[in-house]
Amino acid sequence: MALFQSKIFGIVQGVGFRPFVARLATKFQILGSVCNKGPYVEVYAQGSEKAVDKFLTAIEQEPPERSSILKLTRQRLDEDKHYQDFQIIESTKEKGSIFVSPDIATCDKCRAELFDPQNKRYLHPFINCTACGPRLTILDSMPYDRERTSMGEFPMCPSCQAEYDSPSTRRYDAQPVCCNDCGPEVYIIGEENVRGAAAITRTRQTIINGGIVAIKGIGGFHLCCDATNEQAILRLRQLKHRPVKPFAIMARDMAAINRECFVEDGQEEILTGHQKPILLLKRKMTGQIQDVVAPGNPKIGIMLPYAPLHMLLFAYPDGLTMPDTLIMTSGNPAGAPICRDDKNAVDALDGFCDLMLSHNRKIRIRADDTVMDWLDGKPYMIRRSRGYAPLPFMLKNDWHGAVLGIGGELKNTFCVGSDNIFYPSPYVGDMSDLRTMQALRETIQRLTALLECQPQIVACDMHPRYNTVTIAKELGLPLFPVQHHYAHILSCMAENDYDEPVIGVSFDGTGYGTDGTIWGGEILQADYAGFKRLDSITPFRQAGGDKASREGWRIAISLIYDLTQDKEETQKITHQLNLCQNSDLNAMFFMLDNDINVIQSTSAGRIFDAVSALLGIRNNSTFEGEASMYLEFAAQKWHDEHSGNLPVPAISFNTDKIFALLLQQRLAGEDCGKLAYLFHACLAAFIGAACQKAGVHTGLNTVALSGGVFQNHLLTELTTARLQERGFTVLRHSLLPPNDGGICLGQAAAAMYHLNHK
Secondary structure, eight states, rough: EEEEEEEEEEEESSSSHHHHHHHHHHHOOOOEEEESSSSSSSEEEEOOOOHHHHHHHHHHOOOOOOOOOEEEEEEEEOOOOOOOOOEEEEOOOSSSSSOOOEEEEOOOHHHHHHTTTTTTTTTTTTTTTTTBBGGGGBOSSSOGGGGGGGGSSOOOOOOOOOOHHOOOOOOTTTTTTOOOOSSOOETTTTTEEEEHHHHHHHHHHOOOOOOOOOESSSEEEEEETTTTOHHHHHHHHHHHHHHHSOEEEEESHHHHHHHHHHOOTHHHHHHSSOOOEEEEEETTSSSSOGGGGGGTOSSEEEEESHHHHHHHOOSSSSSOOOOEEEEEEEEEETTOOOOOOOHHHHHHHHGGOOOEEEESSOOOOOOOEEEEEEETEEEEEEOOOOTTTTTTTTTOOOOSSSSEEEOOSSSSSOOEETTEEEEEEEOOOOOTTTTHHHHHHHHHHHHHHHHTOOSSSSEEETTTTTTTHHHHHTTTSSSEOOHHHHHHHHHHHHHHOOOOOEEEEEEEEEEOOSSSSEEEEEEEEETEEEEEEEEOOEEEESSGGGGTTBBBBHHHHHHHHHOOHHHHHHHHHHHHHOOOOOOHHHHHHHHHHHHHHHEEEOOOHHHHHHHHTTTTTTTTTOOOOOOOHHHHHHHHHHHHHHTSSSOOSSSSOOOOHHHHHHHHHHHHHHOOOHHHHHHHHHHHHHHHHHHHHHHHHHOOOEEESSSSSOOOOHHHHHHHHHHHHTOOOOOOOOSSSSSSHHHHHHHHHHHHHHHHHH
């Protein structure tokens, strides 16, 4: 009889891994044990050498659907020990890298039981099994066992305990297991006597009647209303002060999604998989969802129900007929983090809704919904959170130590680095709000504790006035400032596990440059050791302070004035294009002439805003990226309608020259959609030319594209094509956002390199 010890690293906790191993042991007649050690699962396997080999191979090749094995070791032992059976033994903790499972959407088997009148969990809003249910959001500490989760407050009834203890059941060792007799319960906040079935029916009736309901889910509250009721949606927009920013949709099933959207190859697999993100799909004009859900937007962000409570909202046996598409937007005031408990919801959402449906299972870590786009047949992440965070990125570098990348000021996520493994956090939010700052502090404390990682150094942005920098300083650790655009490029390199030098194209809104100016359209030579600025878009004057980031007409006027060098001509153009009022124009002249509230900038994002204003698409933005987003829509629409690329004029590809060309043709009456496309084509040509020049200078032929501007599909596709035509290998993002939501990985990687090369 041979005895082997095996250690399995990866997402092997909270996914039914130990019961899976126990079942395989029975199949292959293996004696021994399986134990969750925290950083890994440890298996002792005793049997014939052939049987043990088949057993360990099956573990590696046939793991549970929700697991992810990063490494499996096997070592033959010489111990004279004889096992009598195979057991799942009590979890014990050891030091080492920790792998925490994200929350997992309700599986098909549990969904079937949920609506089976003969099942003991019929209509139970918290049904789950070994293969599904909450994970990160209920977790107190590792290893993942019930007593270390918020489900520890709900003792199992004898029936659930029997299933939990029996290897023959689907709930063997399922930590959140519960039923109608022993699990959490739903209720209406403020009317705690309205519970269970009555609370769900009351919620459904309120939505049918055109009301708005706050609903507590797995990772926080949503605000919900009927997606086919225009008045309800407009009221929600008014209450949230959100005039045009798209709302997310939850659809009852794939039939509803197929009615509303075009579904490409591979997208249904994402929609119905165990992570169930919000996926941006091209909308059909024949659907029932109201246009005001995403005004003027060719796409809809849509997802399927991922928690039992969502499923019950759509289909409950109370005689009511629910719409099959619901608005399901994050439950938070603008700028604040998603609400996670009753007090928070009452304080923050009371004025936004008619009813609040909650439950008594505590949320330990907030997890907003993941938002995903689709590019070249694969996912293209916009916001990485529920279902994906904190899945780690494992790099090949031989690094050792512990670091924290505290993330960006906008779309904040942070990243915990342990040796060569990096764990980006769920989405936190924008740091302009004190509540979000506090949420960042709390989540850092909880996630570092879960991962048993005590950072030795914290990486942050170089901007001295960022709130993230303030929080980084509070941690009492050595600070490692990382330039914003360099961090973007490192995040792209790390996601692609690429450690050779690259030409980095980092285009976004703003970032503090090493020269004290505002950067945002940068061509860098970069590797983990450092970077060199090789080129940028043409610097321009940005007048108006923070208002310039929301009012693209200000950038347009600055550029026009610099081109004409003439007030009368600038005034004439301003009036012709209806950019602003005389009083605003005179204020702009005063600032520009006297260098008051004026900064030098190379922000690609602000150039997009200026062109959007120039073409009469958006003068102002009510949410970040609005003007540039609608500029892309106009360009894509023109391209689709004209079935072909527009020849790029033979001009010097500097952004001031591009703007001058667009201005000339706009004043001549050229079609604005055509000019929107021309802008994208010219900017891609500029990037291609700049990278070719950089390649000659550096000898590099790999380009990394990162920064929020590369959320723009059209620019990303045109740029990629240009670079590939010139012989470059192009690195892009996929499962990490190109925007500031992914910058934490680059910060953490820079800090880890520094820690190992001091």
